[in-house]
Amino acid sequence: MTILVNENTRLLVQGITGSEGSFHTERCLEYGTTVVAGVTPGKGGSQHLGVPVFDSVDKAISETRANASILFVPPAFAADGILEALDAGVPLAICITEGIPVLDMVKVHRYLKGRSTRLVGPNCPGVISPEKCKAGIMVGEIHLSGSVGVVSRSGTLTYDVVSQLTSLGIGQSTCVGIGGDTLPGSTFTDILELFEADPDTRAVVLIGEIGGTMEQEAADFIRLGMTKPVVAFVAGSTAPPGKRMGHAGAIITGSAGRASEKIKALEWAGATICPNPAEVGPTTKKVLESM
DSSP states (O other): OOSSOOTTOEEEEETTTSHHHHHHHHHHHHHTOEEEEEEOTTOTTOEETTEEEESOHHHHHHHHOOOEEEEOOOHHHHHHHHHHHHHHTOSEEEEOOOOOOHHHHHHHHHHHTTOOOEEEOSSSOEEEETTTEEEESSOGGGOOEEEEEEEESOHHHHHHHHHHHHHTTOOEEEEEEOOSSSSOSSOHHHHHHHHHHOTTOOEEEEEEESSSSHHHHHHHHHHHHOOSOEEEEEEOTTOOTTOOOSSTTOOOOSGGGSHHHHHHHHHHHTOEEOSSGGGHHHHHHHHHHHO
8 A cells, every 4th residue: 555655646746847846857757757747927827847737736736636746945935835735725745845944834723723634744755655656856766666764854764674575575566755954844743653554564764863853753653653663773872952953853952852752752652763864774684584
């Protein structure tokens, strides 16, 4: 079944004619993703990379039956792009854009309440169900179809972990980058719930990092609602308190944001902890072999 994206995904690209949108749309098409529409205001009626371009998301969906949107929209306009996707009722919106102002995302979060759209991101690498659909900026070739779900706050660590898994012959059901911003559209718990319900996922790899309390919330779900094994790594053990480390969300503002507290919560919940990222692949292999 996989989660979020699959062979039935009909992708719409917001910002398709921009340099980033154009480059990654081409990579998605090469991977085999069905891209049915692009949106760039003022360029409706044209085509780009063989994909019809529309002036609005609503018109693109009504004419192409797109059921997922990926956003390559500049930070100043990205929140408006997300709101447009929400108004159009697209089931899944994936925002790649980095640097969206936090206050803009506060508005988006308020708008999300009561709506059926699933938002992934912003500031994320996207979502891929290997050999079925790539809706993101990850290198498709490092992925292998299989039964391990991957969810991560870090794009770079996602690629590293996936590469390890593939080199060991361990395929992935779906890989989800939830993004490193303070207010992501989907949390670890949101994605873990989907993996728990997915019959094609046997185990999950979770990649966390310092800042916020998402990992602790995920630990609560793992302890109470997860029947599948979880292998976890939390980045940032040596990060000094109060210092921003890469992502906007990776700021330790209290003891809960420290890697040690997150690791403690996940371990208590029953997750298998990896002390460093290089051990995620071998550890996952051992967990699968013990099942």
